[in-house]
Amino acid sequence: MAEEKKQEFWRWTESNWKNPDIDWKDAKFVTSGIDVGSVSSQAVIMTDGEIFAYGNMRTGSDSPDSARNALKFAMEATDMPEDRMDYCVGTGYGRVNVPFADRTITEIACHARGANFIYGPEVRTVLDIGGQDIKAIQCDEKGKVTNFIMNDKCAAGTGRGMEVFSDLLGVPINYVGDRSFDVKEEPQPVSSTCVVYAKSEATSLLRKGWSTEEVLAAYCSAMADRIYSLVERVGVEPEFAVTGGLAKNRGVMDRLMPMVGLKRMKTKWDTQIAGGVGAALFGYALCQKGKGRKK
Amino acid sequence: MLANYGYKDASGDFFITIDTDICNGCGDCVSACPADIFEVMDEDPNDPLRDEPVAVVSADKKKKLKYECNPCKPASERPPLPCVEACKAGAISHSW
Ligand code: SF4
Ligand code: SF4
Numbered sequence: 391m392a393e394e395k396k397q398e399f400w401r402w403t404e405s406n407w408k409n410p411d412i413d414w415k416d417a418k419f420v421t422s423g424i425d426v427g428s429v430s431s432q433a434v435i436m437t438d439g440e441i442f443a444y445g446n447m448r449t450g451s452d453s454p455d456s457a458r459n460a461l462k463f464a465m466e467a468t469d470m471p472e473d474r475m476d477y478c479v480g481t482g483y484g485r486v487n488v489p490f491a492d493r494t495i496t497e498i499a500c501h502a503r504g505a506n507f508i509y510g511p512e513v514r515t516v517l518d519i520g521g522q523d524i525k526a527i528q529c530d531e532k533g534k535v536t537n538f539i540m541n542d543k544c545a546a547g548t549g550r551g552m553e554v555f556s557d558l559l560g561v562p563i564n565y566v567g568d569r570s571f572d573v574k575e576e577p578q579p580v581s582s583t584c585v586v587y588a589k590s591e592a593t594s595l596l597r598k599g600w601s602t603e604e605v606l607a608a609y610c611s612a613m614a615d616r617i618y619s620l621v622e623r624v625g626v627e628p629e630f631a632v633t634g635g636l637a638k639n640r641g642v643m644d645r646l647m648p649m650v651g652l653k654r655m656k657t658k659w660d661t662q663i664a665g666g667v668g669a670a671l672f673g674y675a676l677c678q679k680g681k682g683r684k685k
Numbered sequence: 686m687l688a689n690y691g692y693k694d695a696s697g698d699f700f701i702t703i704d705t706d707i708c709n710g711c712g713d714c715v716s717a718c719p720a721d722i723f724e725v726m727d728e729d730p731n732d733p734l735r736d737e738p739v740a741v742v743s744a745d746k747k748k749k750l751k752y753e754c755n756p757c758k759p760a761s762e763r764p765p766l767p768c769v770e771a772c773k774a775g776a777i778s779h780s781w
Pocket of ligand 1: 721769
């Protein structure tokens with residue numbers, strides 16, 4: 391395992407967690423939300439609308455397996471039997487591949503709802519930068535979507551694009567941010583964030599004598615430009631939150647936020663679980679409405 | 686909710702916006718559109734607790750709107766778009 395992690399150094403760190411303050415035996419409804427993204431999958435287990443446990447893993451080549459593994463990983467942190475679950479909602483890019491889900495809900499709805507939970511009701515704009523798509527969402531104080539846009543036509547500006555790039559330059563993805571600021575002067579953004587073109591552009595810049603750091607900087611700022619042009623369309627309204635894997639990449643985020651002109655909201659939660667949290671909360675709402683699983 | 690379907694690429698912004706607070710799910714846009722862009726769903730996929738029918742842009746069309754809508758948008762003169770005209774509620778707009 392450790393061996394494998396070393397080879398695929400661009401992997402996200404996988405983790406699971408259980409809330410020590412919650413006893414599942416006290417819960418009326420236990421719901422789960424499984425967010426199968428193109429790069430990572432999260433399973434969030436909630437007891438009466440509170441986060442009880444979660445697991446965050448890399449998505450494998452087989453989505454149904456990824457969904458199951460993420461849930462197993464979250465369950466491992468707990469001592470709860472799996473059949474205690476009242477309802478399961480699948481979401482994300484691979485949501486059709488959660489075979490054991492009671493229903494699926496779009497990631498747009500789940501991300502808004504999840505952001506409302508993990509950041510609080512003041513959040514109005516949610517930017518989610520996933521592995522394969524970028525979503526900009528406006529929502530009200532209840533986490534209901536009021537305006538959204540999603541770009542999933544290509545990987546430009548997404549986490550996947552960043553992974554390809556970090557792999558190409560041999561810089562572990564966790565170091566991309568810091569190293570991209572290790573430049574004397576901010577270079578011009580690369581002309582395209584298209585994964586295919588960026589590759590050849592990076593190669594030619596390196597050949598011209600650019601340092602790895604400069605190429606990283608140029609790519610990060612091109613990604614920030616690209617992402618901002620989408621956010622601009624739905625409009626930026628405070629408070630502003632960023633979720634998804636790329637939210638952790640300061641190379642892109644520290645270049646994007648000055649364009650947005652707002653501070654990012656902070657949270658104690660892992661931002662990658664927002665979609666799963668939203669999904670589990672919808673499950674909880676359905677159970678409360680008497681629309682849960684027929685038993 | 687303003688639901689923006691479409692994409693942005695090097696040649697421009699191609700979005701169809703449906704205002705779901707105005708849309709009543711009548712389905713007139715579905716029959717008016719020659720390219721089968723719209724469908725009416727029993728429940729808003731982005732607002733699953735609402736339980737009202739609403740029009741959406743089909744998943745398999747939203748990545749090729751520029752191409753699909755091209756026949757309705759001749760470069761010379763711009764006649765009213767069939768979808769926009771059909772929607773009496775005024776819920777549909779195009780970005781290009
Ligand atoms: S412009 Fe024409 S093809 Fe495009 S959605 Fe409207 S009616 Fe359909
Ligand atoms: S015609 Fe207008 S109101 Fe009727 S379903 Fe289409 S978008 Fe909605």
